[in-house]
Amino acid sequence: MNIFKSHFWYHKNQRNGIFILIILIVIFQFIIVFVDFSSEEKVDTNSPKIIAFHHQIDSLRKINLENKRLKIFPFNPNYITDYKGAQLGMSLVEIDKLLAFRKTGKFINSEKEFQKVTSISDSLLHSISPYFKFPDWVVKKKQNRQLSTSRDxxxxxxxxxxxxxxxxxxxxxxxxxxxxxxxxxxxxxxxxxxxxxxxxxxxxxxxxxxxxxxxxxxxxxxLVFKVVKLPNIQKINVNTVSFKELLKNPYIDYELCKKIFNYKDEVAEMQDISELKNIIGFPLDLYDRIVLYLVAE
Missing domain, CATH: 1.10.150 (DNA polymerase; domain 1)
Incomplete structure (x- = not known):
């Protein structure tokens, strides 16, 4: 008992302090429970200032949505990847059809041909086709088709x-x-x-x-001559070709030749000829022409 008695032994001033503290706690509890602190002033939500404030918030929200919206830049539809196709709104089946078509070595040269290969809807084609960018020779071909071909x-x-x-x-x-x-x-x-x-x-x-x-x-x-028999082109190994020999490629100029050799120095050896597309500044519109003469072995 002496142990507990030492903890509850207070002189008169200490007892008075504890008593006053208890009274203050009770008073504060009473105020919190029974006193109404809410303001009687009502805010008019239809006031011009409030309406203007909401309009400003809506404008900022629209700007934010516009910034988050996908921005589409001109692109060659022949090189659409899984990620790019998903961004454009294509389904996995449509993307797979395109990739399977490209594996055959063929290229899409028009909006109608793109729809025929992928089977995308008219609405999706209408929304993305304005961004299609085909090589210059394809554009020229379309322009020339406008000439009358019905003549003898x-x-x-x-x-x-x-x-x-x-x-x-x-x-x-x-x-x-x-x-x-x-x-x-x-x-x-x-x-x-x-x-x-x-x-x-x-x-x-x-x-x-x-x-x-x-x-x-x-x-x-x-209208008179056609490519009846494809030429037998002698392909050269891009990993062993000399600078001078590579420069003989009709579609490779000096600057592109340097870029290809710089890339070869970085990777040591190309495992696949499609790695040419990884080169910064490589002309993708000429890829199908350039690889007619190259192979990676």
Missing amino acids: TRLFAKKSKYILTSTDINIAVKDDLKTINGIGEKLSERIIKYRSKLQGFSTPDQLYEVWGLGAEVVVKVL
């Missing part, structure tokens, strides 16, 4: 008794090409020279790359 091919050929040796653009000789109205000695030589540089035309659209050959003349040529 004889209207585009010079009146002559000359009989064509072949309608295959990869076999045609100068005299064959000169039957086309608008092609003379120099242009026919230039076409054959460029054909040799390419090791043969892989696609008719490569005719648009011949210097000095106008688009209208190309249309006339393609």
Whole structure:
């Protein structure tokens, strides 16, 4: 008992202090329970200031939503990835159809062809097709299709008794090409020279790359000549090719050649030719042309 007694032994001043403290606690509890601290003043939510404040909040909210909204920049639909396709609103099935089509080595060159391959809805095509960016040669091809192709091919050929040796653009000789109205000695030589540089035309659209050959003349040529047999192009190994030899690629200039060699120095060896797309500044619109001559082994 002496142990507990020492803890409860207070002199008079201490007992008075404890008593006053208890009274204060009771008073504060009474005030908290029974006194109303709410303000009687009511706020008019329809006042001009409140309405203006809400409008300002709504405007800021709209600006924030606009900033968060996906911004679409022009892109080549042939190189849509899973992530990019999901951002555009494509389903996994539609994306897989596109990727499967691209694995065949073919390319999409129009909005209608994109819809045919992916089976996307008209509304989705309408919303994303304005951002499609196809290579320049595809755009030129579309423009040239606006020319009338219903005319008889004889209207585009010079009146002559000359009989064509072949309608295959990869076999045609100068005299064959000169039957086309608008092609003379120099242009026919230039076409054959460029054909040799390419090791043969892989696609008719490569005719648009011949210097000095106008688009209208190309249309006339393609009404008579076709790529009947694909050329047998000798591909070179990008991992062992020399700088000078790589520069012979008709679609690779000096700057791009340097970029490819710099990239090779970084990775030591390319495992797949598609790694070219990883090079900063690589012209993706020329990828399908460049890889006609390259392989990674």
